Amino acid sequence: MTPFALRDPVYPADAAAIAQVRSAADPSWPVTAEGVRHEFESRDPDFFQTQVVAEQGGRVVGVGGIGHDSFSHEDWRYWGGLHVHPDARGQGVGTALYDELVRRVRGRGSREIRTMLSDLPHDAAGVEFLRKRGFAAKWERYESSLHTRDADLHAFDALMARVEAGGVRLKSLPELAGDPRRNRLLYELDWLLFQDVPMGLTLTRRSFEQWVKDELDDPSLRPELSFVAVDPTRNDPLTGPYVGYSTIGWNAAGNYAYIGMTGVRREDRGRGIAKALKVAAMRALHAAGGGEIKTFNDSPNRAMLGMNEQLGFRRTATRTRYELTLKEES
Structure with missing residues (x-):
């Protein structure tokens, strides 16, 4: 040895x-x-x-x-x-x-x-x-995946038309690059949305500068596959017209995409926007050559788990959070 x-x-x-x-x-x-x-x-x-x-x-x-x-x-x-x-x-x-x-x-x-x-x-x-x-098992997070070649992307045409008819436009991050407020509005929106994700944690808010480093400057981010739901009739003091967003990263070593955050403001839920954001990403990936998409959801997040099943995602693994309480050394 x-x-x-x-x-x-x-x-x-x-x-x-x-x-x-x-x-x-x-x-x-x-x-x-x-x-x-x-x-x-x-x-x-x-x-x-x-x-x-x-x-x-x-x-x-x-x-x-x-x-x-x-x-x-x-x-x-x-x-x-x-x-x-x-x-x-x-x-x-x-x-x-x-x-x-x-x-x-x-x-x-x-x-x-x-x-x-x-x-x-x-x-x-x-x-x-x-x-x-x-260490003891304390929390479960489910991994699911689909490949765009197996997805019936036209099955959601009515959904996309309904969301658009409701006044919401789905814009990719590059399409919003000309908005000088984009990063700040997304930062505020991200904080609002994450607080509603059932993760079993009390969250700590990152500084704006750290959030940009972690999220927008991440080399794995695929901006052209990441979409923001924009409702021009909204003018929230923190999030402006941005009512939801979904990000896609790319694992270059594994050659697959993964969903980072998908969420919609409480006031705008029930309009199909979250599902439409994911469909927009799936369609954009398919147009770019296609590939596998993975997503990760905590076990209590039944709404998102159900939505993913409707989109065609299938469970592939369970990731468990383990915790150890350190005893004082004698």
Whole structure:
């Protein structure tokens, strides 16, 4: 068994090696070096984050990270994850990474650690790893997918016509690039919509600048497939005429699209706008050559789960949030 050593990663030099390890360990969500660099460079400086890599024979074989849960921040709660290349498993790499990450956050007064794994075969060993260390399953998120070649996109013609007849126009992000308020209006709309998503979390609001980094500057975002519902009759002081939106990202390493956020203001629900936004994205992707689309919804979100089924999405996996309460060391 070849010895390994832990060290802090160096960016951008280690980005490609980290992407390779993460992609091999989690083939359902592979990443690119560009994506890894963006994650590192766009981190919110107001929150603690730390990473460790395991190096064996001059090769990065494992990577782990942990930090404040900036999406639902409490100073004592941390979110983490680790990946070990399949070729290097069974040698204590995962244990060493885990112990080092926990040591670092214990020193900061951490009382709780959260992470997420799927029920897909490649995560089975990871789930057992967590259970042995006292993690408990607390929350489920369902993954569903469809391929545009299997979707009957004309089945929604009446829906699209009805939404348009109601005065709503679906505009892609590039089509709204000339609106100087676009980013600020979307920022306000995003905050309103996320507070209505049943995620089992108390959300922390990001700054406008951080939101733009995370969302609009994300290299995975496909602006031409991401749509905003615009109702010119609305003039909300925060969201203006924007009443809903849906974003599409592209996993370049996995060659599939994924839905980020889809939502509509409370006052405008029941008009078919959310479904129309998703259909617009599906049609745009089909026109661009087609492909698979994945979406992720928390288990209590019955309305969105039902809508996705109507659109043709089928359940492919369950992703479970695991939580560990750290006991005080004696």
